[in-house]
Amino acid sequence: MNKLFFALMLFSIISCNEKAKQDTNKLMIPELIDSRAFNRDIQLTLQNGQHEFYPNIKSNTKGFNGHYLGPTIRFYKNESTRIRFTNKIGESTTVHGHGLHVEGKVDGGPHNKILPNQTWDIILPIKQEASTNWYHPHLMGKTAEHVHAGLAGLYIIEDDNSLKLPLPKTYGVDDIPLVIQDRDFTNGKMVDYSITEEENMQGKREGTLIVNGTVSPYVKVPKGWLRLRLLNGSNARIYDFHLKSKQPFYKIATEGGFLEEPIAITNLKMAPGERNEIMINMSNGQSKELMATFLPPERRMLSIGLTKKRVLEIRVDSSKVSNGTLPNKLNAIHTWKKEEATTTRIFELLTYWNDKGNAYAMDINGKSMNMTRIDEEVTKGEIEVWRIRAGSGMMDHPFHMHGTSFLIVSQNGKPPKPEDKGWKDVVIVNHRWTEIIVKFNFEATKKFPYMYHCHILEHEDLGMMGQFTVE
C-alpha cells in the first residue's frame, strides 16, 4: 500500500514537473526581411546549425541565416527581388519557392541544384496577388531530410488590396506566422531524420509539435482581432486545427490569396504544404488555446481517440489593442468555366506493396519520377481541368503543383465548401475524383520543368512526382 502511495506521489510530482516545463516557451517569430527595406536584394545562407528546442540542449539542425528555419521575406506585387542563396550545408540542395508564380528556371525544383559553397543568384519577379507562401529544398530524394533538418521559411506577398484592407498587419504582433511541424526528441535533443521501410508508407510522423522551432509555445497578443498565418510545414502529418473552447474563427485566405469573404469555421484541416490565414477575436481578453488533432493516416482508421495536442497558447496583453478588424469583403476571385478548358488531364496517385505489406514504390499514373522524362506538356495561357485521385491504397494524398494556383471545381462530385473556394496549390485527394481548374502563365522549359507531386515528403522522395513543361 505504502509502495503504491509512494509511486502515485512520485508520478504526480513528475507530471507536475512535466506540466511546469510546458508552455513556458515564448513563441519564436522568424526575423522579417522586407524586400523594400533591403533594396530588393537579399542574401540567404543555408547553414548547419545547433538549435536549442529545449534550454541548453543543442540539436543538429539546418537553417537559412540561422540555426533553424529562415527569415520571413516580404515581397510586393509588381516588384522584382534578387535573392542569393549560398549553400554552406556541405551537400547539394535546392530552394523551391512553393506557391510562387514564377518561371521554371527560378522555381527551385530538382533541376536548380545548388552545389556546396555555390550561390544560386536569382531574380523573383512577383506578379501574383497577396498570399502566404514558403521556401524549402526540393532536391531529388533529399527533400524530406533537408526540410526536416529545418530548411524552410515564409514568403509573404503584399499587394494594393492587402495593404488597403483594414486587417491586422503588424508582423509578429497581431499578424503572426505559425510554421507547424512535428518532431521526436530524446532527452531534449531532436532525433535526426531517418526513415524505415514501414514508415515510408505513412510518411514520417513524430510526436512533439513545434511552432516556428518552439516547443510548447505561448504568445502574448493585443486585445482585438488576431491574424494567424498557418503553414503545415510537417513532412507527412495532416492536422485538424481548432480552438479548445470550440468557438468559431474566420478563414480569410487559402494558399494563393484571400477568400472573397471571411468564412466562420470551427475546424480547419491542413495537409503538408497547405497555408491558411485565420482571424480570431481576442477582444474579451481571455486566453485561447489553438489545438491540433492528429488525423489518422488511412481512411479506414477510426477517428475516435485520436491524439490531440496544443499548438499554441494565446495570451492577451490587455494594455495593448490591435487596430485591425475583420472586413466583410476581402477579394474578388475570377473563376473560369469548365467549358473554357482546352485540355483535361488525369493524375492517379498509386502505391505498390511488397510481401511484408510495406509500400515499396509510389508513383503517378504508373510512372515513377524520372528527371530525364517530361510527363506532361502544357500550353502557356490555356485553361485546363486536372482530375486527380488516390488510385490505390487507403491514404489520402496532398497533391501539389508548381508555377501557379488553382481553384477546386469539385470533390467527390460535390462543389467545394465556401472555405475551400480560394486559390490553392495543394489539395488533399482521396479515392474519389477531385477536379481543379488551372491556368499556367509562366514558362517552364525542358531544362527547368515544373513538378507536380504528393506533398507527403516521403512519398515525393519515393517517386510520387512528375514533371511538366509550360511553353
Ligand SMILES: [Cu+2]
Ligand atoms: Cu502521398
